[in-house]
Amino acid sequence: MPSYLFWLFATIMLIGACAVIAFRNPVSSALAMVTSFVGLAALFIGLSAFFVGVIQILVYSGAIMVLFLFIIMLLDLKDEKKRSVSFAPLVAGLVLVGVFFIQLIGVLSNNPNKTAPPLDAETLAKASEDFMNDGKATKISEALSSGSLPDVHLIGNSLFTEYNLPLQILGVLLLVSTVGVVVLSKRQTN
Amino acid sequence: MPSLNDYLLVSGLLFSIGLAGVVLRRNIIVVFMCLELMLSAANLTLVAFSRFNVAENGLPSYDGQMLVFFVITVAAAEVAVGLAIIVALYRARQTIHTDELVSLKG
Numbered sequence: 001m002p003s004y005l006f007w008l009f010a011t012i013m014l015i016g017a018c019a020v021i022a023f024r025n026p027v028s029s030a031l032a033m034v035t036s037f038v039g040l041a042a043l044f045i046g047l048s049a050f051f052v053g054v055i056q057i058l059v060y061s062g063a064i065m066v067l068f069l070f071i072i073m074l075l076d077l078k079d080e081k082k083r084s085v086s087f088a089p090l091v092a093g094l095v096l097v098g099v100f101f102i103q104l105i106g107v108l109s110n111n112p113n114k115t116a117p118p119l120d121a122e123t124l125a126k127a128s129e130d131f132m133n134d135g136k137a138t139k140i141s142e143a144l145s146s147g148s149l150p151d152v153h154l155i156g157n158s159l160f161t162e163y164n165l166p167l168q169i170l171g172v173l174l175l176v177s178t179v180g181v182v183v184l185s186k187r188q189t190n
Numbered sequence: 191m192p193s194l195n196d197y198l199l200v201s202g203l204l205f206s207i208g209l210a211g212v213v214l215r216r217n218i219i220v221v222f223m224c225l226e227l228m229l230s231a232a233n234l235t236l237v238a239f240s241r242f243n244v245a246e247n248g249l250p251s252y253d254g255q256m257l258v259f260f261v262i263t264v265a266a267a268e269v270a271v272g273l274a275i276i277v278a279l280y281r282a283r284q285t286i287h288t289d290e291l292v293s294l295k296g
Contacts, residue, residue: 006192010200017204017227021211029220040230047241048250052258059262064269071273072219075280093213097206104202114194117244127247158252170263177267184274
């Protein structure tokens with residue numbers, strides 16, 4: 001990704017994030033959050049993580065933020081009232097963020113400034129041999145030798161081989177959370 | 191081409207903004223959204239590391255992206271449960287401002 005696109009999307013993301021905090025109305029905050037996530041998805045796609053970029057938009061901006069908006073409107077929240085700024089949380093927040101930021105600068109100044117390794121047709125064609133099945137071409141190796149990155153296929157490949165057990169556990173987790181939500185939102189009877 | 195440090199700086203900034211929101215805001219739903227921002231900042235770091243650290247065959251190392259996949263799924267489950275808790279809380283107390291929620295007694 002060219003540098004100017006990186007900084008453009010990074011700025012969109014950070015301004016969106018600042019707006020989440022700055023707006024008093026929760027609906028505006030949620031919409032600012034959607035903007036922020038769209039910028040983040042663009043950064044993911046710039047890192048050639050196409051699958052992650054797409055699920056960032058589908059799951060986060062699509063499903064999760066709609067759920068947030070739904071709850072905000074269900075509870076019929078009013079704008080947060082202006083209140084006298086209490087001193088302690090403000091100082092705590094600023095100090096916490098300041099310390100974190102100083103630490104970040106310290107880490108970055110010691111870090112060798114790595115540039116992205118090339119991902120051109122030659123590298124991809126060389127990697128295609130790893131995905132041959134007994135010398136026969138597979139879908140992944142065909143796509144790699146034609147010079148495109150089959151991102152979804154590669155992720156699916158490792159998801160169902162190396163990471164199969166975590167995937168099953170994740171299924172159980174989703175089931176548990178579904179049951180948990182139903183139990184929590186059941187009207188309590190005395 | 192942006193370097194690894196640029197990505198780390200941007201994701202650190204995003205994390206700081208999320209943290210500031212958690213500490214400063216009073217509306218529990220906005221606090222919850224800021225938690226999501228912090229998770230996303232971690233996701234950005236993971237994807238950046240996965241792109242900048244090639245595996246032996248020259249492709250990006252996909253372990254980082256698998257972790258991001260799992261983080262997004264867990265975040266979705268967490269949001270569902272968290273919002274259900276907020277709705278239950280609102281039913282019991284008629285408020286979602288953290289200033290007014292000071293006792294744990296149900």
